[in-house]
Structures are given as C-alpha cells and as structure tokens.
Amino acid sequence: MTSKLSRRSVLRGRLSRTDPERLRPPGAQDDFSRLCTGCGDCARACPEGIVIRHSSGEPVLDFTKGACTFCNACAEACETGALIPAPASDWPWRAVITDSCLSLNGIACRACEDACDARAIRFRLMTAGRAAPVLDADQCTGCGECAFTCPAGAVSFEARTPATEEIA
Ligand code: SF4
Ligand code: SF4
Ligand code: SF4
Numbered sequence: 001m002t003s004k005l006s007r008r009s010v011l012r013g014r015l016s017r018t019d020p021e022r023l024r025p026p027g028a029q030d031d032f033s034r035l036c037t038g039c040g041d042c043a044r045a046c047p048e049g050i051v052i053r054h055s056s057g058e059p060v061l062d063f064t065k066g067a068c069t070f071c072n073a074c075a076e077a078c079e080t081g082a083l084i085p086a087p088a089s090d091w092p093w094r095a096v097i098t099d100s101c102l103s104l105n106g107i108a109c110r111a112c113e114d115a116c117d118a119r120a121i122r123f124r125l126m127t128a129g130r131a132a133p134v135l136d137a138d139q140c141t142g143c144g145e146c147a148f149t150c151p152a153g154a155v156s157f158e159a160r161t162p163a164t165e166e167i168a
C-alpha cells in the first residue's frame with residue numbers, strides 16, 4: 001500500500017481521537033469540564049458503545065467502535081447537566097477524509113460511500129486508477145459511520161462552528 005500521509009493528516013487523526021476537547025458526546029455544554037464528574041453514566045447508557053473514558057477522565061466518542069445515532073441516551077443519563085439532550089443538527093463535527101484513504105492511493109475502496117446513509121460522499125475519478133472521495137459537509141451529519149467502516153482509519157473530523165476549537 002502506498003502511504004502518502006502528511007503531517008497535517010496525522011495530526012488530524014490523532015487529535016480527533018484523543019483530545020478530550022473534541023468529540024465530546026452530543027449535547028456537551030460549554031462548561032463541560034466543570035460539570036462532568038467523570039461518573040461514566042453516559043458511557044453506560046450509550047446503546048452503540050461509542051462513549052469511552054479518556055485518560056483525562058472525561059467521556060469522548062470513539063468512532064472506531066461504532067457510529068452515533070443521536071439518540072440522546074447519553075445526555076438523558078447525565079445528572080450533572082454536563083450533557084443536555086439536543087437535536088442532531090447541533091452536532092458541529094463533520095467528516096474529513098485524509099491522505100491515507102486507500103482510494104486516493106490507487107487501492108479500490110468505496111466503503112465510506114456505501115456506509116453513508118446521508119449520501120454525503122462521492123468519488124471523483126483521477127489518473128492511475130485512483131479516485132478522490134469528495135465529502136459534502138452540508139449533507140454530512142457527523143454520525144461517524146464512515147469512520148467506523150473505513151479500513152484505513154482515514155476519516156477524521158473537524159468542527160463546523162467557530163465556537164469549537166479548530167484542528168491544527
Ligand atoms: S447520542 Fe446515543 S449513540 Fe450518540 S453517543 Fe449519545 S448515547 Fe451514544
Ligand atoms: S472507506 Fe476509507 S479508505 Fe475507503 S474510500 Fe472511504 S476514506 Fe478511503
Ligand atoms: S459522518 Fe456520517 S453522514 Fe458524514 S460522511 Fe460519514 S457516514 Fe456520511
């Protein structure tokens with residue numbers, strides 16, 4: 001497999017999975033760090049099993065374990081107000097496909113396109129048997145199904161709103 005990982009894409013992938021400032025469960029409030037006691041009620045409540053405990057003690061989503069259905073079970077289980085049930089449209093994260101994508105590197109793959117119920121991913125043919133995934137951020141719900149499905153770990157996430165810190 002040809003690897004064309006850039007420093008930027010490596011940073012994106014690492015940060016989106018490990019930084020507790022990112023990918024908090026849906027409904028996280030602005031003062032989440034103050035309100036969250038790290039009790040784990042949200043993680044236990046998530047039917048998809050995607051809420052994990054970060055080393056900081058805070059809950060974060062792990063899209064390597066599954067996708068979010070925006071069911072709000074995590075927020076409903078939160079007794080401190082750190083999470084409050086919210087519509088899926090409030091979720092600021094959108095998928096970003098990085099340079100480690102197999103298709104971009106000439107290896108046939110359309111797993112993310114097949115997995116995306118929102119039909120947010122299309123492919124643009126390139127030379128040498130490659131095809132570039134093109135992601136429509138207006139269609140993307142940030143559910144994470146593509147990240148869960150991607151065999152190369154090539155899907156990262158970026159926040160749409162300026163209220164959330166941008167990825168370097
Ligand atoms: S909204 Fe539902 S699926 Fe998503 S993290 Fe919370 S409990 Fe899990
Ligand atoms: S599933 Fe991953 S490797 Fe496959 S085309 Fe989509 S981003 Fe690329
Ligand atoms: S995050 Fe969900 S909606 Fe967005 S591209 Fe991936 S599968 Fe589609």
